[in-house]
Amino acid sequence: MSASFTKSAARNMFYGGGVFFFLLFVGLTVDTVRTSPKRDNSANLTEQVVRGKRLWEVNNCIGCHTLLGEGAYFAPELGNVYTRRGPEFIKAWIKAQPTGAPGRRQMPNFHLTDSELDDLVAFLKYTGEIDTSKWPPNKEG
Amino acid sequence: MTTSATATLPPASAGNKAPASAQLKYASQAVAKPYFIAAIGLFVGQIIFGLLMGLQYVIGDFLFPAIPFNVARMVHTNLLIVWLLFGFMGAGYYLIPEESERELHSPKLAILTFWVFLVAGALTIVGYLSVPYATLAKMTGNDILPTMGREFLEQPTLTKIGIVLVALSFLFNLSMTVLKGRKTSITLVMMLGLWGLAVFFLFSFYNPHNLVLDKYFWWWVVHLWVEGVWELIMGAMLAFVLIKVTGIDREVVEKWLYVIIAMTLISGIIGTGHHYFWIGTPTYWQPLGSIFSAIEPIPFFMMTLFAFNAVNKRRREHPNKAAVLWALGTGVMSFLGAGVWGFLHTLAPINYLTHGTQITASHGHMAFYGAYAMVVMTMISYSMPLMRGREANSNASQVVEMWSFWLMTVAMVFITLFLTAAGILQVWMQRMGDQPLPFMAAQEKIAFFYWLREGAGVVFMIGLVVYIASFFIKGREDA
Numbered sequence: 210m211s212a213s214f215t216k217s218a219a220r221n222m223f224y225g226g227g228v229f230f231f232l233l234f235v236g237l238t239v240d241t242v243r244t245s246p247k248r249d250n251s252a253n254l255t256e257q258v259v260r261g262k263r264l265w266e267v268n269n270c271i272g273c274h275t276l277l278g279e280g281a282y283f284a285p286e287l288g289n290v291y292t293r294r295g296p297e298f299i300k301a302w303i304k305a306q307p308t309g310a311p312g313r314r315q316m317p318n319f320h321l322t323d324s325e326l327d328d329l330v331a332f333l334k335y336t337g338e339i340d341t342s343k344w345p346p347n348k349e350g
Numbered sequence: 351m352t353t354s355a356t357a358t359l360p361p362a363s364a365g366n367k368a369p370a371s372a373q374l375k376y377a378s379q380a381v382a383k384p385y386f387i388a389a390i391g392l393f394v395g396q397i398i399f400g401l402l403m404g405l406q407y408v409i410g411d412f413l414f415p416a417i418p419f420n421v422a423r424m425v426h427t428n429l430l431i432v433w434l435l436f437g438f439m440g441a442g443y444y445l446i447p448e449e450s451e452r453e454l455h456s457p458k459l460a461i462l463t464f465w466v467f468l469v470a471g472a473l474t475i476v477g478y479l480s481v482p483y484a485t486l487a488k489m490t491g492n493d494i495l496p497t498m499g500r501e502f503l504e505q506p507t508l509t510k511i512g513i514v515l516v517a518l519s520f521l522f523n524l525s526m527t528v529l530k531g532r533k534t535s536i537t538l539v540m541m542l543g544l545w546g547l548a549v550f551f552l553f554s555f556y557n558p559h560n561l562v563l564d565k566y567f568w569w570w571v572v573h574l575w576v577e578g579v580w581e582l583i584m585g586a587m588l589a590f591v592l593i594k595v596t597g598i599d600r601e602v603v604e605k606w607l608y609v610i611i612a613m614t615l616i617s618g619i620i621g622t623g624h625h626y627f628w629i630g631t632p633t634y635w636q637p638l639g640s641i642f643s644a645i646e647p648i649p650f651f652m653m654t655l656f657a658f659n660a661v662n663k664r665r666r667e668h669p670n671k672a673a674v675l676w677a678l679g680t681g682v683m684s685f686l687g688a689g690v691w692g693f694l695h696t697l698a699p700i701n702y703l704t705h706g707t708q709i710t711a712s713h714g715h716m717a718f719y720g721a722y723a724m725v726v727m728t729m730i731s732y733s734m735p736l737m738r739g740r741e742a743n744s745n746a747s748q749v750v751e752m753w754s755f756w757l758m759t760v761a762m763v764f765i766t767l768f769l770t771a772a773g774i775l776q777v778w779m780q781r782m783g784d785q786p787l788p789f790m791a792a793q794e795k796i797a798f799f800y801w802l803r804e805g806a807g808v809v810f811m812i813g814l815v816v817y818i819a820s821f822f823i824k825g826r827e828d829a
Contacts, residue, residue: 216601219608220535227615234619237638241566241631249562249630259559266499266557267487272420277629278706279565280501283407283419285789286706307414314410314790317418319484336561342636344628344702349786 248340260325261332268319275350277341283314286350291330291337293348299333300326372741376447378454383737384464385440386730390818392433392471393723397811399426404804408797417479424478424504430718431502432471437726438583439467439520442544444733445590446524449540450531455523463519470512474505496557500568503554510554517548535604536586536593539611543582550574562630569625576717577618577646577688584725585611585653588680591732592657595674596664606656610649617645624696628705636698643696647689650721654681670735670742672751676728679759683720691716691766703781708773708796716766719758727817734821744825751820757813764806772799 245251265271270287271280277288290299303326307315321329374380403422405412413422447454454460477486483499490506492498497507505513521544528537553570589607593600623639657678668674691713695704704710731751735743742748779792787795 214605216535216605216608219605219612223608223612223615226612227619230616230619234622237620237634238566241626241635242563244632245560245562245630248632249560251560251562254559262559262561263496266496267484267492269420269424269483269499269504271499271501272423272483272504273418275706277561277565279625279629280706281420281423282706282708282711283403283423309411312410314406314419314793315414317415317482319482339562339630341628341630342633344705346703346781347786349780349788 250335250338250340253335253338255331255335257328257331258335261328261330261335264321264325264329265332273314273316276336277339278344284316286345287333287336288339288341289337289345289348289350291334293350296330296334299330303329371739372736373739374736376453378457378460379444379447379733380737381454381457381460381464382440382444382733384461385436385443386734388464388468389433389436389440389726390730392429392436394814394818395475396426396429396433397807397814399423399429401804401807401811404800404807407793407800408804421478421483424483425475427502428478428504429475434722434726436467437722437729438544438547438580439464441583441587441726441729441733442520442524442540444729444737445540445587446527446537447531449534449537449590450527452527452531455526455530459519459523463516463523466512467516470509470516474509477506478504495555497555500554500557500564502572503568507555510551513551514548517551521545521548534600535607536590539582539589539607540586543579543584543586546579546582547575550579565629566626566631569622573622573625574619576722577621578615580722581614581618581649582611584680584684584721585614587725587729588653588657588677591673591677591728592660594732595668595670595677596660597666597668598660598663603660606652610652610656613645613649613652617642617648621646624698624701627698627701640697644693646696647685647693650681650685650689654685657681668742670732670748672743672748672755673728673732675752675755676724676731679755680720680724680728683716683724683759683762685720686763687713687716687718687720687766691770703777704773707776707780708769709777710773712766712769712773715769716762719762724759743820744823746825747820747823750816750823754813754817754820757816758810759813761806761810761813765803765810768799768803768806772796772803775799 265276270276273281273284275282275286275288278286294302300323303316303319303321306318309315399422402413402417403419403426406414406419406422443454443460477490481489483504486506487493487498490498490508492507495507497510498504503510521541524541524544528541550571553567556567558564558567585607589603592598593603620638620642623635624643626635626639658681661674661678695701695709695713735741743751775796776792779787779795780789
């Protein structure tokens, strides 16, 4: 690097750039949080959905599935599973696990009660109605 | 500065002659040793579970129900994070006293923290493996402050609190050392990175009901760690080792360091936006995330240039050739893994098709290995011989270590290539064309590439065994 570009110039670029872009990020975050209700489907964030989200978390579903594309890539995307399969299929599927089919990927049975299954389905329905800019590209996720 | 380093280190012996005996400049630097040993031990655990998961990709019911995939994955990724944290802490305890030119504030506290962290980490892993996750959540009081069940942040809330306490004790210890000693650019950058790591981890305690906001702030830990503050830590570690092994002028190194990390933050902070395309956040994140993440490879490219420049302009032949190799490898592999493989799928129109596929997995593997696993091994490679009373290991030991470098690095290149192939096919079959296949149907069709990935994983494991073996090779004193 040329001698005219001094260490203190580099240091200033680091501090200036770091602080500027972090403040910009904070500003964008404020805007995102403020305008979030337009897209985040929070109007439908019922008690049942909240219970469903907790079930999603404490059973570590993200350890195999993706949700809105994030998680593990071992099992199908579930952000749009409500439209792909419908509520009754989802509940029957969870109850029927594990399939025990030899060599096939297995999902544990989480022994959810009927009302818990309804909670989970409510959470998946709510998730499916978030405005994700038309992602995933098709119903297969 | 160089006076301080060269004062203790005897002049490099010519060629590959016997490693000179050397000692640590500050006795308290030795607390890094248990941290590094634990890091390597946990690394082994990480790879074992990686191999297990790779097998579950092709033999779906392997070890089911004893170790379901989600448990194996949690162990795999959590061990990665924890072993890197052990590595960063070891590096901090080694580097900060030497840079500050004084003993560590409290070596006793450092050792105490080590055991607390190790036991808490081990208990958490045992918890994952021995009881269903929901039971673990109940046992650890997740209802009181629910933070569990989110990717990479699966640790029970109690463990998270433990991590914060360990981090505070570590930061207190290092900050006191820095405050009382000489302040260099490397210490400053390292400390900023470590404080940032701790501060952003606090967002792991924030888990709103609103899924969009949950995901939004989840990235404040995950992205601002790996594409933000961790890069500061990485830059500082690399700069430290390069000064030591090349003897080049500190002023030059520190200027490079500032420019690199400036570019890291300029590109990486708003670059967080590449995670905000499809999770329900405003659409302006698509252009913002795309533009800034297109700049993200630049700091990694500069890091490679910097490392090669430093080695080319070296003023001394350091007898530790293996450490030099690791340092150069870190530059190249982090540029490929984090820079190139990251850029491949980071533009919004491409990411629309690749988001949440094996393409993500391929990038994740090479980026973590290239940037963080390798920089920790660079630091270990440089400092471990010194902690064992010599400037460098014997030639025989270094040859074995370099073999391990190539085995692991080439294996990781192939793991990445096979996962990329799997990912492209997955995108093609599942998301493109008129007749998209269901997820599992596509997975079965790409099983061949998962087998190849598993094979490369086995080679990686062999490389890791060779790496550990290199620690036990003494070699002739006059080799």
